[in-house]
Structure formats: structure tokens, C-alpha cells
Amino acid sequence: MTQTMLIALALALPAPAAPVQTTEQRQVSAVELFALAAKAEGAGRPDDAETMYRALARDPDAEIRAEARFRLGQLLERMGRKREAATTYRALLDEKPDAARVRLELARLLTQLGDEGAARRELRQAQAGGLPPQVAQLVDQFAAALRSRKPWGASLEVALVPDSNVNRATDAATLDTVLAPLQLSRDAREQSGIGARIGGQLYARVPVAANLALVPRVSGQGDFYDRGRFNDVSASALVGLEWSLGRDRLRPSIGGTQRWYGGSPYARTATAAIDWQHPLGSRAQLTTSATIADTRYRGNRLQDGLLLNGAIAYERAFSARAGGSLTLSATRQTANDPGYATAGGGASLLGWREFGRTTVYATIGLRRLEGDARLFLFPQRRKEWNVSLGLGGTFRRLQIHGFAPIVRLDWERNRSTVGIYDYVRKAATIGLTRAF
Known part of the structure; x- marks a missing residue:
């Protein structure tokens, strides 16, 4: 239900504007390249389509870049490369922060990637930028029901x-x-020093009921220096709902943490x-x-x-x-x-x-x-x-x-x-x- 809602509200917004050029020759070139990319994907050659979209994403015209990045993001997602698709949408938003549909697409991808907090943040930013009333209502419903599905x-x-x-x-x-x-x-x-910080976490999400999940989590962080007596390392294990x-x-x-200092x-x-x-x-x-x-x-x-x-x-x-x-x-x-x-x-x-x-x-x-x-x-x-x-x-x-x-x-x-x-x-x- 969550993904269906986001797809519906994203489609309710227009995609980035189609490219409009001041030079007729360059307009035809860009339009033809977009058409060739779509044809290549339809013919089962997504790598060729990706190459053409990436070339268009470097075009001097901002509208062409936006259109190319949007299509590239959708292509990468269809190819299963969701993290690259999210990065592509973010590059588009860096130039066009008010592109609400792109921000909603990014929120949907972040949900699939398990980053619920970032997805909620993108929804709030989309709403702060202004949305049509019907879309704003759908976003509000989605934000209330948002749950990460990543196991x-x-x-x-x-x-x-x-x-x-x-x-x-x-x-x-x-x-x-x-x-x-x-x-x-x-x-x-x-004492002063230059250290290396390494941190990470691993979690799982086990559904228990429609609105309830069990979430075990392990994490760790360490600051390491050439003088080992100042090394500061901690490890945690938690299980929650x-x-x-x-x-x-x-x-x-509930859980526990162990900390080591100086080994x-x-x-x-x-x-x-x-x-x-x-x-x-x-x-x-x-x-x-x-x-x-x-x-x-x-x-x-x-x-x-x-x-x-x-x-x-x-x-x-x-x-x-x-x-x-x-x-x-x-x-x-x-x-x-x-x-x-x-x-x-x-x-x-x-x-x-x-x-x-x-x-x-x-x-x-x-x-x-x-x-x-x-x-x-x-x-x-x-x-x-x-x-x-x-x-x-x-x-x-x-x-x-x-x-x-x-x-x-x-x-x-x-x-x-x-x-x-x-x-x-x-x-x-x-x-x-x-x-x-």
C-alpha cells in the first residue's frame, strides 16, 4: 500500500518540463537523442539508453539536464540500481529544488532502501515547497502510514x-x-592527534503483525590513533519493536553496550x-x-x-x-x-x-x-x-x-x-x- 500511494501521488505531478531550446539545430539533436534512448531501452539495450541519458545530463541547457536525469533515474530503477537512481534524483534536485515529483520519487526510493527518516524529510521538503491540494492530501496520508519495507x-x-x-x-x-x-x-x-573513525550498523526487520515489526540491531564505532592508549571503541546490540x-x-x-578505552x-x-x-x-x-x-x-x-x-x-x-x-x-x-x-x-x-x-x-x-x-x-x-x-x-x-x-x-x-x-x-x- 505504501509504495502504491507514492507512485500514485508522484504521477499526479508533472515530470520536469520537456526540453525547449533556443537553437533549432540543438533542439532537434536533443529531441532525437531522447527518442533514440527510449528506442534503445524498448529494444532491450538499456546500457545504450543509459549512455545517451548520461550524455544529455551534461548538456549546457538546464531543462535538458533535468529531463535527462529524470529519465535516467527511472531507467536505473527499472534496472534494479536503486541507489544510483536515488543519487541521480538528488543531482536533479540540487539544480531544481522545487521539482516536487522528483522529490516524491526520491522519497519512494528511500523508503525501498530502508531509510525511513530521510524519506519523511523529503516529504516535508516537498510540502514546504508547495503542492496541489489533491497531491498534498495524498502526501499527508502517505507520511502518516510510512513504514520501511526493507527486511x-x-x-x-x-x-x-x-x-x-x-x-x-x-x-x-x-x-x-x-x-x-x-x-x-x-x-x-x-593530547592532540589525527585519528581514523570507523562506524557502522546492521539491522533486520521482522514483521510480527500489520503495524508491528521486531527490529534487532548491532552497531559499533571506533576512534583509532597512532598512540593506542587513546583508542576509544564501543559496540552495541539492541532488540526493539x-x-x-x-x-x-x-x-x-532493550540492549547493551560495551566500551573499551586504550584497548x-x-x-x-x-x-x-x-x-x-x-x-x-x-x-x-x-x-x-x-x-x-x-x-x-x-x-x-x-x-x-x-x-x-x-x-x-x-x-x-x-x-x-x-x-x-x-x-x-x-x-x-x-x-x-x-x-x-x-x-x-x-x-x-x-x-x-x-x-x-x-x-x-x-x-x-x-x-x-x-x-x-x-x-x-x-x-x-x-x-x-x-x-x-x-x-x-x-x-x-x-x-x-x-x-x-x-x-x-x-x-x-x-x-x-x-x-x-x-x-x-x-x-x-x-x-x-x-x-x-
Whole structure:
């Protein structure tokens, strides 16, 4: 039903305009090449048709490029090359963000590829750009009923990460304590380095009922440096349910995480979580989440305790090219030693904008944290303000095999009354991400 609805509403919109040329000779040439490509596909020669569409997609005229990319995307989809088709539609939208039918075609493909979140985002962007009333109604119905059909999926991310403070440590050589000044070893102080970040996940979706699916998931991430004592690796396994309740989506899950630091076990966490997704009109979405985790630290049992976290996020499409979100969160960490127990809360803003074949985003976050009591060695109770800034971009013009380079710059300042937690950090991420 989901795919049928999207096909119907996509066909209710016009395709990109047929090419209109200012030079009669070039118009005939383009029209003839389109006709030859269609004839080649009809004769069972899709590779020849693909070659001609790709040639037309480099035409100086924007209308010819749009028509060629649209037809190429449909051809690639019929050939079973859905990821390439999605990349082709994205290239078309980079030049023509208001091409609603193309955006709906991309949303349908993303659904088939198992990326429900991205499909919903494309629908919101299409609605923000304006749709005919009958099509807008169909889109709204589809958005309410959207469910990913892909039985399994996987992802992999690889990046180079230069970081001025890989261990998020203070740059002070000594710290004031209630006994005497404490001399810090070099490893306990701020360390810079260039690391490699590798992350990925694998999931399956097992239908249980019409509106219910079982979703097991495993994931992992690691930051690796030439000095192995700063390597930070974590692995998680979760099993959850996806339950559709009308226009809403409910996802409870349970699982665990193991973290290693410097090659040694650092912490083990048992987690239960639930999140709720609720659409707000055609352009916005509200997501709330709650997590409770029992955390055990290998090196310091005084830190053992419960971690409770709650968050609410509001995401909105401003136009066919821009959007943003606001997230509010609260955290409570208990511990065997009250000095390690903390309570905190914060807010973060995200905004993004497409400029042709480049997507630029910016983030800003502010967080407050306070400890229940002072740690034995330090004269003051822990109180902190954390400010973070981020700026990044995805450059789809340079894509390779459906992946595009992404560059992100981050700055973080954690101002704390306890010197060991007081630090400044600057980092860059240079990696690859999907081009659609």
C-alpha cells in the first residue's frame, strides 16, 4: 500500500518540463537523442539508453539536464540500481529544488532502501515547497502510514579526524586539591592527534503483525590513533519493536553496550529505551525519547549507577532547500559516590541549507551540569557550562560511486569548577557519506 500511494501521488505531478531550446539545430539533436534512448531501452539495450541519458545530463541547457536525469533515474530503477537512481534524483534536485515529483520519487526510493527518516524529510521538503491540494492530501496520508519495507540493512562510515584534544582533558600541568597541588602526568593532560573513525550498523526487520515489526540491531564505532592508549571503541546490540499507531510511531528497545578505552574494558551498560515520533502538520515532526541505563565502570566502582536521559526534538522544513531542528534534553546520573552523581540539561539548534550541489549545516549547543557533592580531592562541587559549535558541508559535486565527501569543523568549551574537567577542544572530520 505504501509504495502504491507514492507512485500514485508522484504521477499526479508533472515530470520536469520537456526540453525547449533556443537553437533549432540543438533542439532537434536533443529531441532525437531522447527518442533514440527510449528506442534503445524498448529494444532491450538499456546500457545504450543509459549512455545517451548520461550524455544529455551534461548538456549546457538546464531543462535538458533535468529531463535527462529524470529519465535516467527511472531507467536505473527499472534496472534494479536503486541507489544510483536515488543519487541521480538528488543531482536533479540540487539544480531544481522545487521539482516536487522528483522529490516524491526520491522519497519512494528511500523508503525501498530502508531509510525511513530521510524519506519523511523529503516529504516535508516537498510540502514546504508547495503542492496541489489533491497531491498534498495524498502526501499527508502517505507520511502518516510510512513504514520501511526493507527486511535488513547496513551502513558504514569512514572518516579522518584531526583533534586538538582527543582525551577531552585539561591543559593545566597542576590542579588545586584539598591536600596539595596535584601534578598531572603528560597522558592525563590535553593530547592532540589525527585519528581514523570507523562506524557502522546492521539491522533486520521482522514483521510480527500489520503495524508491528521486531527490529534487532548491532552497531559499533571506533576512534583509532597512532598512540593506542587513546583508542576509544564501543559496540552495541539492541532488540526493539516498531509499532505504528495511526500517524504516530512508537519504538521501545532493550540492549547493551560495551566500551573499551586504550584497548582495555572501560564500561558496560544495560539499556532500556523508548521513543515516540509524531507529525505536526505537513512540514514538522516531533520526536521524544527516554532512556534508562545501568552503567558499570571497570576501573572505578564509585562511578557505578543509573543513567536517565530524556529528550524532545522539533524538526521543521522551512522551504524546499532549508530546514532546522531544536532539541531539549535532561540527564540524571546516579553513582555510588555522590561526587560522581550529576544532573544536567541542555538545548541545541541545527540549521541546514542547500546551495546547488552542496548542503551546509550549522549547530550550536549549550549544556549545564552540576554534581551532587564535591569529590574528595577537590575543594568545590562540580559545576559546568558546556558550549559547542559545529559547521559542516556535504559536497555532492565530488561524489564517487554514490558517496560524497563531508567536512565538519567542531569547537567545544567545557568550563568547570573542577580543573580536571575543564577543557577546550577543536576537531575536524573529513569523510564520506551517501550522496542522496
